[in-house]
Amino acid sequence: MEKILIVGATGSTGKRIIEILNNSQSFDPVAMIRKEEQKDIFEDMEVKWVLADLEQDDFSQALKGIDKVIFAAGSGGKTGPDKTTEVDEKGAIKIIDAAKKAKIKKFIMLSSMGADEPSKHKDLEHYLEAKAEADEHLRESGLKYTILRAGALTDDMGLGKVKLAGKLGAPGEIPRDDVAFLLIMSLADPLVQNMTFEAVEGDEPIKSAMIELSRG
Template identity: 85%
Template sequence: MEKILIVGANGSTGKRIIEILNNSQSFEPVAMIRNEEQKTIFEDMEVQWVLGDLEQEDLSHVLKGIDKVIFTAGSGGDTGPEKTTEVDEKGAIKIIDASKKAKIKKFIMLSSMGADEPSKHKKLEHYLKAKATADEHLRKSGLDYTIVRAGALTDDLGMGKVKLAEKLDSAGEIPRDDVAFLLIMSLADPLVKNMTFEAVEGDEPIKSAMINLSKG
């Protein structure tokens, strides 16, 4: 069974991923949390946790015994540029570099649609620039990776159907449930290996959409 570190475990998407992985026969989730006050929810789920802060410290200790990483941490588009840079850019780069040193097998990054063209989205430009920088750092890191550039996240019930492409023709929304499944399915090798793609809700079942995308 592979151990999967969830960076951003206390966020809405991170919690969904942990709930799913906690019932998996193949993967065991490990929640990365910023302070011990956040541990209760994971202890109640009988999920292992580890303390780590993207903004402050050396992160090598959080990767001990870890096979793969799912990064869902984010400051959010409403956060100021300084905080966004610390978490979405510098924090992401820090854990990517630590993952490379730890010889992590695969790094799954939750990014955002628009990260390829930040200047076209003035209100979110600082956020998308940070995401773009982190994405590019991951692509050049030498790690096996998948970057999922999701549309606007909603709390709607996931329908398990999506539209995926390296570049979609229009923006859209996607339930967090479906994003969680996309990120989890990206753990499988060689599915969407070393690929960056955009994702919104659609008509194709997640599994077949990912297989078709992998085939090109």
């Protein structure tokens, strides 16, 4: 089984990823947590955890024995520029560099729609600029990667149906459940390899949408 480090494991989307992977026959999730008191959440689920902080410099211990990484951390669009830069840009870049050094097989990044045009979204500009910098760093890192630029995340029940494209014509929403499944499906090596794509809720089942997108 491949060991998957979930960065942002204590967040709403991260927890969904852990729950799904914990029932997988192919992947063994490892939750990255900032504070030791957060370990109880995962110990109750019998999920392994490692202690590391995106605002620190050394991720070598967190990446030990890890095969692939899902980065689902985010400060959120309402967070101030300084915190956003520390987590969404600098923190992401540091762990991308550490993943390259650790020879991680694939790095899956949860990004955001609008990251290709931050100036068009003034209320989220600093957040999208940070995401854009991290995305670009990953693309240039030499790691195998997938970058998922999701629409606005909701807590609605996932229906397993999406609309995917390298660039969608209009903004939209997508349930966290469906984002979690998209990120997990991206772990499969042939799927969306070295691709950046956008996702909102739609009419096509996730699996067929991913396969179709991968074929180009």
